[in-house]
Amino acid sequence: MKSERIQDLLQLGEGSRVEFKSGLRNLEAIGKVVCAFLNGGRYVICGITDEGKVTGVDATQKDLEVFERRLNESIAPKALVAVELMKLDRKSVVLVEVAQGRDVPYSYSNVIYVRRGAGVYVADSATIRDMVLRARIEPERWERRFSWADVDRDLDLGYAWLAQRFLFG
Numbered sequence: 001m002k003s004e005r006i007q008d009l010l011q012l013g014e015g016s017r018v019e020f021k022s023g024l025r026n027l028e029a030i031g032k033v034v035c036a037f038l039n040g041g042r043y044v045i046c047g048i049t050d051e052g053k054v055t056g057v058d059a060t061q062k063d064l065e066v067f068e069r070r071l072n073e074s075i076a077p078k079a080l081v082a083v084e085l086m087k088l089d090r091k092s093v094v095l096v097e098v099a100q101g102r103d104v105p106y107s108y109s110n111v112i113y114v115r116r117g118a119g120v121y122v123a124d125s126a127t128i129r130d131m132v133l134r135a136r137i138e139p140e141r142w143e144r145r146f147s148w149a150d151v152d153r154d155l156d157l158g159y160a161w162l163a164q165r166f167l168f169g
Contacts, residue, residue, distance in 0.1 A: 034096060
């Protein structure tokens with residue numbers, strides 16, 4: 001993500017899709033937010049006060065690797081969480097990008113969290129039931145469906161040279 005996009009997020013402030021954290025030290029607080037975002041969220045930016053002021057973090061690449069590993073070890077089921085060190089106003093900030101997970105509900109240290117507005121809450125049983133039911137009735141994606149196509153008969157090989165040139169240069 002580009003620093004201009006982070007500036008846009010700072011202007012919007014904290015909300016249902018963005019959380020600011022002043023540092024990386026409180027892994028548990030960050031983990032709860034990441035878990036809530038996996039259950040429907042987006043970005044955690046570390047090195048920013050709640051008011052949106054850039055304070056920066058003092059972290060090396062090694063610190064980030066340890067942080068990311070510890071975060072991923074505490075989240076179940078496994079999920080994609082991208083951690084990136086960036087410069088903003090000449091200070092280091094850490095962007096934690098969280099794509100909404102497909103295997104809801106997610107937990108952090110065996111507790112399920114959800115995001116409501118700018119807050120993170122422990123999910124109650126009705127919320128968990130709703131998440132599971134919605135995941136079950138979600139339509140099947142076309143690229144995951146089985147295909148009955150016969151490769152020898154159903155592909156137009158007259159254009160194979162074009163596809164090969166397009167794909168392989």
